[in-house]
Amino acid sequence: MSDTAQLASDAGSRDPAVGLRAVRALRMLVDRLEALQVENAREQGWSWQEIAHCLEVTRQAVHKKYAGGRGLLRREK
Numbered sequence: 001m002s003d004t005a006q007l008a009s010d011a012g013s014r015d016p017a018v019g020l021r022a023v024r025a026l027r028m029l030v031d032r033l034e035a036l037q038v039e040n041a042r043e044q045g046w047s048w049q050e051i052a053h054c055l056e057v058t059r060q061a062v063h064k065k066y067a068g069g070r071g072l073l074r075r076e077k
Helices: 003-011 016-043 048-055 059-066
Strands: none
Touching: 003 016, 016 048, 016 059, 048 059
16 A cells, blocks of 8 residues: 555544544645645746635735745745
8 A cells, every 4th residue: 555545544543643643644745745736836837826726725825835935935045
Protein backbone atom coordinates (compact mmCIF):
# COMPACT_ATOMS: atom_id res chain seq x y z
CA MET A 1 0.00 0.00 0.00
CA SER A 2 1.33 3.49 -0.81
CA ASP A 3 2.24 5.88 1.99
CA THR A 4 -0.67 8.16 1.10
CA ALA A 5 -3.15 5.29 1.05
CA GLN A 6 -1.81 4.12 4.41
CA LEU A 7 -2.24 7.62 5.84
CA ALA A 8 -5.81 7.75 4.55
CA SER A 9 -6.49 4.40 6.16
CA ASP A 10 -4.83 5.44 9.42
CA ALA A 11 -6.91 8.65 9.51
CA GLY A 12 -9.98 6.46 10.04
CA SER A 13 -8.40 4.49 12.87
CA ARG A 14 -10.30 3.95 16.09
CA ASP A 15 -7.03 4.69 17.92
CA PRO A 16 -6.92 8.48 18.33
CA ALA A 17 -3.11 8.56 18.43
CA VAL A 18 -2.90 6.82 15.06
CA GLY A 19 -5.73 8.85 13.55
CA LEU A 20 -4.45 12.22 14.71
CA ARG A 21 -0.90 11.55 13.51
CA ALA A 22 -2.30 10.58 10.12
CA VAL A 23 -4.47 13.71 9.95
CA ARG A 24 -1.44 15.90 10.72
CA ALA A 25 0.65 14.16 8.04
CA LEU A 26 -2.15 14.51 5.48
CA ARG A 27 -2.54 18.21 6.34
CA MET A 28 1.20 18.74 5.74
CA LEU A 29 0.97 16.89 2.42
CA VAL A 30 -2.00 19.01 1.30
CA ASP A 31 -0.16 22.22 2.24
CA ARG A 32 2.87 21.20 0.15
CA LEU A 33 0.70 20.19 -2.80
CA GLU A 34 -1.24 23.45 -2.64
CA ALA A 35 1.98 25.49 -2.60
CA LEU A 36 3.31 23.56 -5.60
CA GLN A 37 0.11 24.13 -7.57
CA VAL A 38 -0.07 27.82 -6.66
CA GLU A 39 3.52 28.19 -7.86
CA ASN A 40 2.63 26.29 -11.03
CA ALA A 41 -0.37 28.56 -11.66
CA ARG A 42 1.64 31.74 -11.08
CA GLU A 43 4.39 30.52 -13.43
CA GLN A 44 1.69 30.01 -16.09
CA GLY A 45 0.44 33.56 -15.62
CA TRP A 46 -2.64 32.93 -13.50
CA SER A 47 -3.91 35.85 -11.44
CA TRP A 48 -4.34 35.65 -7.69
CA GLN A 49 -8.10 35.91 -8.33
CA GLU A 50 -8.10 32.84 -10.60
CA ILE A 51 -6.14 30.82 -8.05
CA ALA A 52 -8.41 31.99 -5.23
CA HIS A 53 -11.49 30.98 -7.21
CA CYS A 54 -10.19 27.41 -7.65
CA LEU A 55 -9.27 27.17 -3.96
CA GLU A 56 -12.61 28.73 -2.92
CA VAL A 57 -10.93 31.42 -0.84
CA THR A 58 -10.58 35.17 -1.28
CA ARG A 59 -7.93 36.71 -3.48
CA GLN A 60 -6.57 38.44 -0.40
CA ALA A 61 -6.24 35.16 1.50
CA VAL A 62 -4.27 33.38 -1.20
CA HIS A 63 -2.12 36.43 -1.86
CA LYS A 64 -1.32 36.84 1.83
CA LYS A 65 -0.41 33.17 2.16
CA TYR A 66 1.83 32.92 -0.91
CA ALA A 67 3.02 36.38 -1.98
CA GLY A 68 5.25 39.03 -0.57
CA GLY A 69 8.25 36.89 0.29
CA ARG A 70 6.74 35.39 3.43
CA GLY A 71 4.60 32.61 2.01
CA LEU A 72 5.52 29.04 1.18
CA LEU A 73 6.65 30.06 -2.31
CA ARG A 74 9.56 32.18 -1.07
CA ARG A 75 12.87 30.97 -2.38
CA GLU A 76 16.18 31.31 -0.59
CA LYS A 77 18.83 33.20 -2.54
